[in-house]
Structure formats: C-alpha cells, structure tokens
Amino acid sequence: MSNNIILEMKNITKTFPGVKALENVNLQVKQGEIHALCGENGAGKSTLMKVLSGVYGYGTYEGDIIFQGKTCEFRDIKQSEELGIVIIHQELALIPYLSIAENIFLGNERKKGGIIDWNETLQRTQELLTKVGLNESPNTLITNIGVGKQQLVEIAKALSKEVKLLILDEPTAALNENDSENLLQLMLEFKRQGISCILISHKLNEISKVADSVTILRDGQTIETLDMHKDEITEDRIISGMVGRDLTNRYPHHESKIGEVVLEVKDWNVFHEQHADRQMIHNANFNLRRGEIVGIAGLMGSGRTELVMSIFGKSYGKKITGTLIKNGKPITNNTVTQAIDNGFAYVTEDRKNYGLILMDDIKRNISLTGLGKITKNTVVNEQEEVMVAEDMRGQMKIKTPNILQKTGNLSGGNQQKVVLGKWIFSGPDILILDEPTRGIDVGAKYEIYTIINRLADEGKTVLVISSELPEILGICDRIYVMNAGRITGEVSREEATQEKLMTYMTRSSS
C-alpha cells in the first residue's frame, strides 16, 4: 500500500452560536487505510464528518479540505458524493416500504429518457449485493430484512456511487456480534480493493481489530493520531487520550446522607419493541438507596434509557421480566400510573417529544402529573394550581415573566426545569433523570445539579443517566456502567475515574 494521502483536513474550525464545536482540527487519511475516529459523545466526530461530506457547506467553517490533492469546496452532500466521499449515518436512511434495488438507486436512478430502466437497476443491484455478501433478492422490501442486512444495503448503496472514501458512523451500534463481525470483514475486504474508510466507533475492540490508525478528538480538538501498526497501542492508551481532561469546579459540592436500600432491581430482561428477538437488556441487577445519587454511565445505545423506561411502567420494551423490590416489598410497575403511584418519576432525555406539552403553558405542564393533589371530586382547583406553579417557578428558578408562558417558547434550560418541577410536584421518592443537562447551558446545568443535590438531601433517591463522564463523576455517589444492554460494572465515588468508567463502557463483558 502506498503512503500517499487521500484526504487531508487542515485546521478545521466550526462554530455554532455560542459553541465552538471544532477548533483547528487536523485529519489525514492515507490511501487504502481504515482510519478510526475516537472520542466521547460531543467531542466533535460527527460534526467533523458533516463538514467533510458537505452537510455543513463550504463557508460555514474555516480551514481546508484537500481530497486527492485538490482543495474542495463542497456545498452539499451531492458534491462530495460525486468525488466518491460517501457517509453512512448511524441512523440508517432507508425507506422501509421500497425494495432494496429502489433504495440503492434512490436519487441516482438508472434511467433512459426519464423512464426507469428496471433491468439495469436490478442487474446492478444484484452485482452490488454479491459484492457486500448479501444474499437477498433486489426486490425484497427493506422492512422485511433485519438491521444487519439493512446496514449492508447502505454499504451497497455507497458502492453504487463509485466510493473512494467510505465514512461509517457507528456502523455496529445496532448490530449483534455476528453481523458486526461480518461488517468488519467487509471493511477489510474493501481495504484490499483500495477503498479508504473512516470508522467512527466507540467499540475499541473493533478498532484494534481493523484500524490502521486512530485519530482522537476531545472537546472539538485533535489530541493525537496513533499508528496502530508501529506502536503497541492498547485500548487503555486510546481511552486515556479520549478522557484526559481535568475537572474544574463545575459541580456543587455535596455530601450525601445515604440510608437503607429503597429499590432493588433483580434479573431484569427486556426485548426490543419491534424486533421481538433482539434482547435489549440482559439480566440487569442493581439497587438504589435513600438519599443517594446514583449514576448510570454508558455510551449511546448501551441500553440505559431502555432499562429505566422499562422499569418506569413498561414504557419501553416487550417481554419484560424481572423483579422490583421497593422498601423490601415486591411491587409491579405495569403502567405509568402504577409507577407514579409507587413513587417513581422519569424525566425523559427528549423533553420536547416526551416531556412537555409544548402548546400548553408552564402551569398546566407542571400540574399534569400531580393533578390529583389539587383536585376535589375530580374538579381541579385552579387557584391552587396557580399557587403550585408559582411555587415551582420559584423553587426551580424558571426564568420567565409568568407561568402562563407556553413551554414551547422557553429555552432548553427552562424547559428542563419545568419538566423537573412537574415531577417534583408529583411527589416521588425515586427520581430517574435521563440526560438531565443535555443541550442546556453551563449556568442552568449548575442549577440543575443543585436541585439534584437538594432532592437527595430531602431523602429522595436520584438516578442520573448521562453521556458526560465528568458530570457523572461530579455528582454521583455510586455509578453503574452499562454496555450493550448489560451492567458491566459498579464503581463507588472514591474509586471512580474516567479511565475506569470508559474501560467498563467499552469492554463487552464484565
């Protein structure tokens, strides 16, 4: 393999309003290599790839992209695809009710004078499917094949565009081990054919298996590029590159007064909602204690949300089995109402779609869950409701002129406070907070940490899910780590380090 460079990204800087997503990032990919891109969630991997593929067009970023020796100014995806740069996103972009052949040539139809040439389409599809090793008829509908095969269709689609540089964003995140292995083999095969690859992955074992070099991003900056063949690169070496960041005082100091065990979850198993044979949670066991702040660390797709939602009134999943023991007594959480009655609260990671009724005002959103408390003979006491909402506005420091503001018009931080306020009003003793600070600014984050600490001081139990390791380390008394639907580790506050968590998060078994 020659050592010439196929792609060079030089000093790429990309700013979003208020945030510097990328700062002087450099990336060099050699002809015919598999180049892995590593970093925590939010490190800037996806943004960098969007710059490269033209999603963020020329002019919205600073720096140069040099592809095959030529400086490129992509204004949209179409232009980068013409040169052979194809990106396959984490969420597959296939149309479920079209056939494999139709999907592969969507937007790129084989046609004669505006009329689709089905013979050529089907024949070319067959060739491509053979290349990626997918044994399905080109006429099969996408909805009838599994995720692993869909991933292969995506790759076949990329090949149909004469790909020179293939970018795979977390390609194995949704695949089982068998399919993942096939995909990795396919990547090695492409490498032999001279196609270069950029692989974004959190799975370090995969990276050490196939990658030739690794570039590590952290906080929007290039940290280092490692040659996997030259040095002895261990997974730990990569991890320390990914997390090497010092903790500043972004978290309020807090000493928890931890009491007895409040909730025990035993042998919890959950299957996927649509694909009943895909197990999302495998034999999870954990417990929570009074006054304790417990964290769940794990990468996206590790099953954190699925785990807690299945506990919260079976809001997610099928064939849920396992036992919940609260205060020593077994309980059932078959519906959300039961879960609320059992003292659970779940603050969703997606507040706009699952947390708030955006067209309603702050008052009605806050009162919705605990409506029973201000109700007499099913009639809502509206004066009481206003008092409650005003009280929450003060407690949560919701910055708004009045409680009649539509929640859709509030900022992310204020929306999150409304959701928190709503659940606090429902009077739970176990609060599950899923990514409580996602997409909100630093000031509001600090206020939310303060609220979390106050809840713990009141003797409630708080379970925090977060993708940000510093956050987990900064606020939690005890941390469970998840990977691929399993709890792979339990770490106390004293022994927790980013390296340790990252190790549990990426290793496939405990």
Place this chain on the structure above:
Amino acid sequence: MSTLTKPEGKKESTLGKMFKGNIRQYGMIIALLFIMLLFEVLTGGLLLKPINITNLILQNSYILVLAIGMVLVIITGHIDLSVGSIAAFVGAVSAIFMVQWQMNPIVAVILSIVIGGLIGAWQGFWVAYVRIPAFIVTLAGMLLFRGLTMIVLEGQSISPFPNGFQKISSGFIPDFSNMATNIVAVLAGIALSILYIITELRNRAAQRRYNFDTGSQALFFTKMVLVVAVINAFTIVLASYAGIPTILVLLFLLIIIYSFVMNKTVMGRHVYAIGGNEKAAGLSGVKTKKVTFWVFVNMGVLAAVSGLIFAARLNAATPRAGTNFELDAIAACFIGGASASGGIGTVFGAIIGGLVMGVLNNGMSLVGLGIDWQQGIKGLVLLLAVAFDIYNKNKGTSSV
C-alpha cells in the same frame, strides 16, 4: 407629564394583552355578530324576528349537539366522520321502538342513547386500542351505520312518533300566565343573569383571596353588563314568540356541563394533554387509551341524542337522515378555533362556529340564495376562518 401618561399606557397594554390572548374566541364572536348584522340588513329585519330566532335554535340544535362531542374528538387529535350515520341509525332504531313496538318513549329514548354509547365504544375500541386511525374507523362507521339504517328501516320512512317524543324538539317550556309575552322566559333570563353575576363575583373574590391580578375593575363590570344585556335581550326576544324551546334548555345544560368538564376536571385536562402531546401525556401518567376510548363513547352518546332530536323534529325516521351532519359539525369546530392537529379547541368555540354556520344557512335562505350558492359560501367561510386563525397564530409566535 411622563408620570401622568404612564398608567394609561399600562392599562392599554393589559387590555391589549387580554384581547390578544382570547383573539380566537373574541374574533369569532365578532364575526358572528357581523354576519348577523349583515343578514339583518339584507333581509330587511327578518333575521332577528322572534319567530326566526326560535327557528334558528330549532334548526341547529342537532348540529350543535354533535359539535360539542366533535370538539372533544378533535381536541384529542382524531376525527369522527360517522356521526351523521349514527344519528340516522339511532333515529331509525328509536322509531322501531316507539312506532312499531309501541314502547314507552322514555324507555325508548334511554335505550337509544345506550345504543349510541355502544356504537361509540365500538369505534373507540378500534381507535384507542387497535390504533387504527380514526379517519378510517369512522369512515367505515359512516358506511356501516348508514347501511344498517337502511336495513332496519327496509328503505322506508317510519312515522309518526308519539306526541310526547315530538315535544323534544318542538315543545316549549310552558308558561303559567296568559300574557302576550312569555313570563317564564323573561324570568329565566333574569335568573340566569343573577346566577352569572354571582359566579363572576365569586370567581373574582377567590382570585383576590389568592392575591392574583384580577385586572381592571371597569373592564370587569363592562363585560358583566354586556353579558347580562345579551342574555336578557335574548330571552325577551324568545318571550315575545312562544317562550323557551325545550331543546334550548337541553342545549344550554350540555354546553355548561361540557365546558365545565373540559376546563375544570381532570378528565378535561387529560383530553387536552393527549391532543397536545400523546407520548408526553402517556409518560405523565395519563391513561391515553382509556381517555380516547371514552371520548368516542361520549361522541356516540351525543350522536344518538342528536339523532333523536332530528327524528323528533322531522317526526319521522328516514334512511337519508343525518346526511352530511358530520361535515357541519366538523366545520363548526374548526370555525370555532379548534386545531386539526389536536390539543386546541373549546366547547364554546364549537358552539359559536356552529352558530356562524347556522346563521349563514338561515340568512342565505331568507335572502333567497339557492343551495348551490349556500354551499360555496359556507366552504369559503370555513377556509377563511381557519386561515385567519393560522395567520393570527403565526403573528402571535413571532411577537412573543
């Protein structure tokens, strides 16, 4: 200078805010008044004649009853296309009970309403639990119950209904005096006014107790005087013809009960929450399926009531009864400010919307416009009303 002008400016802004917040409802009331005024002039004073006002109520009662149920369905984010057919079917069944089987009218009415509820439960089951889109379920229902109507009637009309039953839509509250004006109606107007004043004052006092901003006193009393004037003018007009139609009492009770349920009770809140964001409502402990189911049961019951009113008014059950009722009811809701994507709408708005349609129908007939023109104009009014609404909404969000 500046100290003098400041409070005035503040007052204006609160007035403006209040108007802006309720622009949908006020806008529709103003539109209704404008349309009434227009036809009053065009018909040379016929529209507001006591006999015509009474007629207006009788003619539109069954659509208004449907609109009350329909607005609930629309707020949950669904639609019901079958109500016209259900009304026809229940009318037909009630005719068989009363005319062919000689059943006691009261028992027959109760049985008919139960049947309406069961039909609603049937549709609610498919929509809420099997999750088939309401458009499809009720489109099927529209065909199914129209077909069943024809089957049970064997293609014939059945009449006449017993006298007592006819009274539902042609009866009036009896008067105890023999004067030219109906004393009961006048007294009812006065009683209503007093009731209204008491509730308003009590609300205001309660708000004061909780230290809420109660707004300007002058505005409060102006509104009160206006409402009292309208109530009494209305009852006096009714009094000078035949008094209060029985059906108006029923309609009034339904409006009060449903407004109360939608605004003040947990059930009402849950209906709005589901329409606003079903997933978020579900995760907040709202039993989304159950509530949706009961909204359809309720629609079935009200469709049955509407069918009975219509059968009583026609004094016959016919296979084609209730045709296009669903469209009038849906139009009433949208003209009255309901949102097609759910979450927004009021019972009061739907009634105003129904009255806009009713006055248009009645006025255009009085002027002598043909049914062809009437249809076209109603279509345009529906479109413009919703366009006005959307325009306001967009303007509203940009200024906030």
